[in-house]
Amino acid sequence: MREIFIKYNPYKVETTVTIDGKPVKKSSMLNMEDRRLQEWIDELPESLLEECNTKSFHITFQGTILDYEDFQSVIADARENGFEITCEYIPAKEVKDKEKSIEEIFEEIQNGPFEELKAPDMVRAFRNAQTGDFPVNVIATMSAGKSTLINALLRQKLMPAKQEACTATITELKDSDATIFHAEAYDQGGNLIMAVPELTLSSMEALNADSAVSTIKAEGDIPFVSSEDVSLVLVDTPGPNNSRDPEHKAATYRMLSESSKTLVLYILNATQLAVNDDNNLLSHVADSMKVGGKQSRDRFLFVVNKLDDFKKGEDSVTAAIDKVRKYLEDKGIHNPNIYPASALTALDIRTVLREMKVVGYTEEELDELDPEVAGVISKVKKINKNGELHLEQYAPLTPSVRAEIASQTAEAEAMLESESSQERSDGMKQCIPVFKKPGNLRNRRRLICLVAENDLLIQRFSG
Ligand SMILES: Nc1nc2c(ncn2[C@@H]2O[C@H](COP(=O)(O)OP(=O)(O)OP(=O)(O)O)[C@@H](O)[C@H]2O)c(=O)[nH]1
Ligand SMILES: [Mg+2]
Structure with missing residues (x-):
């Protein structure tokens, strides 16, 4: 049995590996250089086998608990492939200690x-x-689906979303324990103009249409995070190519250049790649990513949205992702984290379909369904049938998240094999458990739940 020691520092992105107390050679596959743990952890067992010519190891891992979880999930898979590995854990300083x-x-x-x-x-x-606020800025050119994605994360239609240029204000939604969102609206000078005790889609629409309103600060429960140690702040922004207020464009650029603490969800519309007006905005993103050094890449998640509109045999998700990768590369953005998504389907499942059956309708019942519900049901079925749209296969997920998704997928698929249509329908509903158990993923098809994966990712970033 070989004695392996791995120390990983996620803040500096530094890895130290020793074998029987000796550092590995520069040319070794175990020399991880400046790669993040999530980039090399999957290859670890094979690299160890190659280097040591044995499958028997005692590995001591020193690092944060989140990274140890990823490590453990890969080791569990390796054991199934004949590796005999025992593990020991030495906790590293967590963010709180730092x-x-x-x-x-x-x-x-x-x-x-x-x-x-x-x-x-x-x-x-x-x-x-030092404040515990953790901003997640959702940015994109107009109509890419920013507000829809935020609504999907909120599990309710709160932000106005339309086919045409829509959002005209910057809205900050801060997580708190209040079940109903309340808000304050400010003018361009930062003066409070009104307070809204119960924020709804229609009151948001009124604020959005009011040309005196420039910024809205809202607070309420964001379902997938607990507000105990860090307050997530989701920021919906107007597309900079369409702002009523020129200051908004400046605000987006300022956020990109100043902030090192925020997470940025950059949305691209998959149905309009390269024809949209992303150029300027992406150049700012590229500049901002350069400044932050190694870790900066992790602060930016590129979401390729509207993939539900892809047609079987006509459009290719893989080709679209490659195109995005090339497009970003041309802008100087290397190795981006790209997440394919359908924010609208995620939202529909979490709102329109919340109380509805998905399968088990008679023809007659189907005829009588509200067309919006029927439309969503048929979209969910289409996605389930089209393997290319099972988007989890393309997302750069951490091993522990991937393992969680795989087991939930298997569980949900088993339910869908049931003879009883009622049970199949329940199975499909269980594929959307966010309604029953916030924060827990049980969705069957990832396109539907990609936003939920982002929930997890955001938890990781904010935690
Ligand atoms: N098919 C499909 N349509 C989507 C998706 N996400 C958003 N849309 C639609 O795209 C349109 C624009 O969505 P919004 O969420 O308003 O986009 P936005 O980026 O907030 O737009 P602005 O605020 O105007 O900059 C709406 O009609 C949405 O229903 C998606 O995943 N699939
Ligand atoms: Mg919007």
């Missing part, structure tokens, strides 16, 4: 001799950086 150390250093500075480090704006900047 924050505590930073706070202690800051306190020391405040009691120290350097007056310039005690200036009020310095203290304010530090406190601001």
